Amino acid sequence: MAIKNSQTQERGLAVARTVAELRHAIAAFRAAGRTIGLIPTMGALHEGHISLVRGALGRSDVPVTSIFVNPTQFGPNEDFAAYPRDEAGDLAKLEEAGCRLVFAPDKDEMYPGPQLTTVHVSEITDGLCGPLRPGHFDGVATVVTKLLMMAMPERGYFGEKDYQQLQVIKRMARDLAMPIEIVGMPTVRELDGLAMSSRNRYLGAAERATALHLYRQMMAVARAVRDGGASCGAATSDATKALLAAGFDKVEYLTVIDAESLEPVERVSGPARVVAATRLGRTRLIDNIAVD
Numbered sequence: 001m002a003i004k005n006s007q008t009q010e011r012g013l014a015v016a017r018t019v020a021e022l023r024h025a026i027a028a029f030r031a032a033g034r035t036i037g038l039i040p041t042m043g044a045l046h047e048g049h050i051s052l053v054r055g056a057l058g059r060s061d062v063p064v065t066s067i068f069v070n071p072t073q074f075g076p077n078e079d080f081a082a083y084p085r086d087e088a089g090d091l092a093k094l095e096e097a098g099c100r101l102v103f104a105p106d107k108d109e110m111y112p113g114p115q116l117t118t119v120h121v122s123e124i125t126d127g128l129c130g131p132l133r134p135g136h137f138d139g140v141a142t143v144v145t146k147l148l149m150m151a152m153p154e155r156g157y158f159g160e161k162d163y164q165q166l167q168v169i170k171r172m173a174r175d176l177a178m179p180i181e182i183v184g185m186p187t188v189r190e191l192d193g194l195a196m197s198s199r200n201r202y203l204g205a206a207e208r209a210t211a212l213h214l215y216r217q218m219m220a221v222a223r224a225v226r227d228g229g230a231s232c233g234a235a236t237s238d239a240t241k242a243l244l245a246a247g248f249d250k251v252e253y254l255t256v257i258d259a260e261s262l263e264p265v266e267r268v269s270g271p272a273r274v275v276a277a278t279r280l281g282r283t284r285l286i287d288n289i290a291v292d
């Protein structure tokens with residue numbers, strides 16, 4: 001049994017490696033009348049993840065964080081093997097932040113046999129990262145469903161940094177009538193505006209200096225298109241050119257979308273977001289901001 005501490009004591013971090021241990025620990029919290037907030041992560045935690053734990057602490061009695069680098073959401077040429085892993089560092093940060101329970105299963109615990117069931121959310125996965133990362137959102141929706149079914153929290157917490165992912169998970173929970181509130185939390189940024197991401201550690205010093213242009217250009221687009229001002233196509237085309245001139249290797253997309261349908265818009269007349277996916281060296285950087 002990998003549970004280190006009593007599950008109902010007021011402080012301290014317990015680690016569950018199996019679904020049985022997770023359920024046992026959560027049952028103890030529930031018996032003490034506590035509500036559960038699940039924060040699914042792939043580890044390599046940074047301040048963005050920790051802000052989810054803090055946000056959960058304000059709304060749920062017991063924040064539970066999962067750490068699992070989910071192989072099914074990575075494509076064959078993506079960075080699954082290289083994805084940063086630092087369990088000891090993650091546990092120290094989580095304990096410091098007030099997390100009470102960590103679920104850190106291995107692959108066989110999450111996928112004990114052939115997985116014949118996949119959760120697929122249609123339409124809102126047709127654009128943006130969907131076609132660029134075939135199978136990615138099926139992998140995310142399926143593993144998040146499994147994690148939610150394993151922990152059965154009252155709430156699940158996800159960052160707005162992965163805006164399309166957040167909408168997919170919200171829609172999935174709604175369509176499948178999951179009795180779980182999906183809470184989106186604001187993106188945490190470095191002082192110069194770069195969105196925090198586990199993949200930022202791939203950036204060399206020169207790339208890191210270039211990376212801040214992404215936020216600046218997204219802000220420029222948001223300012224230009226606000227209240228139906230400039231055409232979204234013109235503003236994003238200028239910003240794309242500026243990013244390539246600043247040293248980005250590729251702009252996979254830089255678009256203004258309707259905040260709910262995720263469809264591109266040409267003039268902003270309601271809630272909208274500027275969303276972007278870029279390549280800088282070997283690093284894929286995604287980000288988004290609200291137009292207002």
Ligand code: PAF
Nearest residue numbers: 040041042070140143162
């Ligand atoms: O955002 C992530 O870190 C992952 O996509 C998630 C939600 C933990 C599923 O593996």
